[in-house]
Amino acid sequence: MATSNDRGQTWQNIYDVGAAYSLKNIAFPAAVAGDAGRAAVAFYGSTTSGDGSANNFTGVWHLYVANTFDGGLHWTTTDVTPKDPMQRGCIWSHGGADICRNLLDFFDMTVDKQGRVQVGYVDGCADGACAQAALTAKGNAYTARGVIARQSSGRRLIANFDPPNPLHARSAPGMPSVTVRRVNSVVHLAWSEADTGNANITSYRIMRGIASGAETLLRSVSGNQTTFDDTTATDPTKTYYYKVLAVNGAGTSCANNEVAAPYVGDTCTGLIVQKTPPGHPEQPLQGLAPASLAIDWIAVAEPPGTNNLMFKMKATSLANVPRNSRWRIVWNSYAAQSYDPAAEQFYVGMRTDQNGTPGFDYGTIATAVVGLVIGVPTETSIGPLPGSSFNADGTITLIVPKSAVGSPAPGDLLGAVNGRTFTGDTPQTRNLERSTLLVDHTFVKGQRDNGHPAAAYSIAGNVACGP
Template sequence: MSESQPTATWAGSYTPPLAAVGCSGPNDSNCDSFRLTIVPPSHPFTVQVTLHVNTGDDWDLKVYDPAGNVVATSGNAGGQDEVTVLTDPAAGTYTVQAVNFSGLQATFGVATLAARSNDAASPGSGPTPTYSIFTDPNEHSSGEPSVGVNWRSEIADNGGTLMYISSTTTLRLRLNDCTSPAVPRPGNNWLDVSPPNAITTLDPILFTDPVTGRTFSSQLAGKASLMSYTDDDGDNWVPSQGSGINSGVDHQTIGGGPFASPLFGPVYPHSVYYCSQDIALAECGLSLDGGLTFGPAVPIYNQTVCDGIHGHVKVAPDGTAYVPNRGCGGRQAVAVSSDNGTTWAVRPIPGSLAGTWDPAVAVGSGGTLYFTFANGDGRAMVAVSHDHGVSWTQPVDLGAAFGVHDSAFPAAIAGDDDRAAIAFLGSTTPGSDGDDPASPAVWYLYVSHTYDGGATWTTVNATPGDPVQRGTICAGGTLGCPNGSRNLLDFMDIQVDRRGRTVVGFADGCTGPCVSSPLNTQGALSTIARLKNGRGLFAAFDRPLGPPDEPLATALFENGGVHVSWLEPADGGRPIKKYRVYRIQTGQAERLIGTVGATTFNFVDHGFDPARNPRYEVRAVNVYGESQAKAGCDNRVTPVGPPPPVNVCAEPGAIMVTDPQGDAPVPAYDILQISVAEPAEPGPGKVTFILKVASLATVPPSTTWPINFKGANGSDYWVAMKTNATGAVSFSYGTGTNASAPGAAADPASNFSADGTIRVVVPRSGFGNPAPGATIAAFLTRVRVELGPTGSALTPDNAPDGLTGNGSYRIVGSENCVSGP
């Protein structure tokens, strides 16, 4: 087939049924295979392959590329045609394979080549959303997880309690939003709160009604379910009937919301649905008492209309219930009930093609319906309806801006009527949905956001630089993925917290060495992505433009310093320009100790005093100003690890006094700290007094930089660096408190550096000759600038600010220190 010959047809040959055994490859004689040669046109195109199946028969479809790799599949229920789409396939001969599951007659095949239209979603505007990632420290494996948010148990502004199901384990996560990103609250870091009856499972599912606060945990047990519910986030559980009477055997889903008029809940205010598929049909049972008991399971469609497998049930504010389906007569569709599950109508999405993965729906506060799906050609699509699915907008491609070719696990949530979010896994590699762990495919979590009812969409990679999966994501079901690439199973979930932040529950299959190398770890780590930056789904909580949030920081004693590091916070709507690092110590005011650029996320402090319990706070700065801690939050962090011992045999030695930077008009006058050291190099019996100012790149004339202190004998002493009117520098020491008076010349090892470090080396005999073990104390400094011969002067900075001496130093003796490095 080619642009000039766009259609190919063939009559299939009958092969015996294989049930779930399947075919071993493109040349397996047990299957009916047709060779299809494709000559690509010069423009983007698709090839749709359709197997027409006779009523009552059940065939599946596989397409192999010229190298023998599976690049497309379709596995609808019996009696339905099998349809798949290849997008821009490379030139070559492909194998279209009809696999007889339980058919009595041969199939008829049609392949159609068509130009591919530009159906990319129109891009949105405004702040770009970003996400914070939270992983389970206990590393629960959680293929096909679901997540819930209880708005009623919100603490401060954290949006509510997050509930997450991982196989038979139900986990609870409560966050603290004092910083950005948030951190788990103590005792609620992925806490196991599983119900007692969650002892085995064929499929796990969780649903939290955010309005009532009730969470349901269900473990599939054939045509029944081991279900419990909790109204206190897992502290206590109530066992339930578990499912509708005579429910289906597979793929259960739970949802709830208001009853459709005129029904109301005298026992519990909301409806609760339990839906599942039973191979030849799917059914939903309704609970009128909050999930304690369920009525009979009512069919919502049968296999002559739709494939049995379906997505998650959602209930609209007006009580309309929706169950999406991936394959109904070759289209994606949704089953709709407006009478509390008594009757159901299937409404297809025009322009869609039956696909591989469960689609999803979300309903806005005014009833707008958002339907997202992995199209038959693999792309992530969405369509919107304003009349309960009777009519739809033309589907648009959410991943086009990133070149996403294949998608998996679409999930949807809405808030205000014009706001919704769609999550999906996406890969730019064609054929990413086979069963090949060695495939070069790389999958990321994407989230698309609309703030105008679906007219435009802003799609972001929520896990940049950190793939969710390498290799394929297999959709072959329990028996169809022998190579192990079904580690993520069948779906993921998305919800919204009370503040409008989207919350995605997914399994991370690429951790550790997989993140930066082709190795696929094929795991399923319990993970949550939560909106950090940008608008949420409730306009009432949109924050005005302003300073950034406070960054989440950590501090660590390491290699003689404190290493402060932090994560990028929400930026307040404008780019972050820089970060400021502050230190506060016992008995001292907060001090700015460093400023770094917007792409630097660490700082090392060597000027701290470990005896004063240093703590650190990082603040982000944009054009609106500096971040500030929220009311009731203290974001200062204490360094962890053993504090380094004070090494007085090397600079800076023991710190006696610190002073905030920037409180003097000239850097040379801006005092930062006083310290004392006794390195061996100047010789035995020598002490090095160190005064640090902001800079001495320019040394002003007529200035004295003194250090005053009390000797071990109680007398006053001083040491100083001085400049005369011509700028000549000298170092001296003396007795008393007047450092402007003449004194003795200090040791020739005395010096200063352009970075602002002044070193005055003095023999111990110059201040009372204290022996090792004696203590000198009460250190202070006051820079003095002479104004002329009259004796008047300025004192632009002093430390401590109150001019009361501070600190004490125990003499070690430089003769007791080892010379050299």
């Protein structure tokens, strides 16, 4: 950072606001000023060096805010999303349709009427599978969830609203941000470090219930702990609800961070990653689709004793299978470039020909860009999927060797997993994923009528799921 008093003719107070965290890359900086000498800057930052827009970039990104209260002589930088990366891998800073352009270029900051800093940003690693993954994990969730980060303590950019004795006054902690994933018989919780309120966090209280708003204390853990595995949430008929409260010497954080952990299956037979339940806003639209092409849910599994991935799509019914149609499960992966340098997605799926005869294959999807115009996603088949099948009840089972799709290792992520159905294929359109051919979809980047956000699956490693 630097300051200028002559409209940029000269600069002084040059200061590296990323040095405190050893940042090597930043993206999308934005600034806001308040009273004389007071300003703040927000940006995404990564401690990994190299080209942050490169497909092979492996760093993780957090949101940072730096403040000055003396005209830029000194800055204090805060990691606003500790323990909770907002993006894994590259942040795209060019045009086109690269899969790491999921953040949509939306980023800005402002100050409210009492001088508190607010930052509007996009969380590209929003779900539990992504947020809880190890730093070394490959892949990303590729979500695009809009988030507002709001200053909760400390000096303001408008001096009249500074709290009394702001450098030493103590207050109750800020509210942690909680993520959850329920895998097999364990619920994995993680939360961000809470704003301390100028007093050390002494503990976190983990609350649990089987009805929303009815949580009671399950366990208290150390103020240094930010993860917890609940091995007692074993009833598959129940949805478990959780809150995490931060505690310090001045009080307890508010409890508006409830998360739900419904049972969604297991990694052996299928972990449901997207589902259209009754009452969902998409349900009336889904009812307009033929039962054979309406998607109820999609799931991912890793059958024990194999080195395969198993994908499942549940259509409402396949008692009557339409001709010239496709059922696809798609996910983002730069490993697709080993087959086609332009591809950034894999697909697995079923296709029927003009006679209604089904076949199963996997392949890549590439989306060309001509100038500023994004082209039509185009499939290229790699090969058949032996052992795949469908049932009249609507269940399509697709089995692909991990070695055929980049050999994802335990802990790695399959990002932006989604289901799509198409019909009316012709020889000219049979490999195109045009929006006009879509019948139903759970998530497609750029579509306004998505029924779900992008989903992620964390590779478990083809391990047994129970005794």
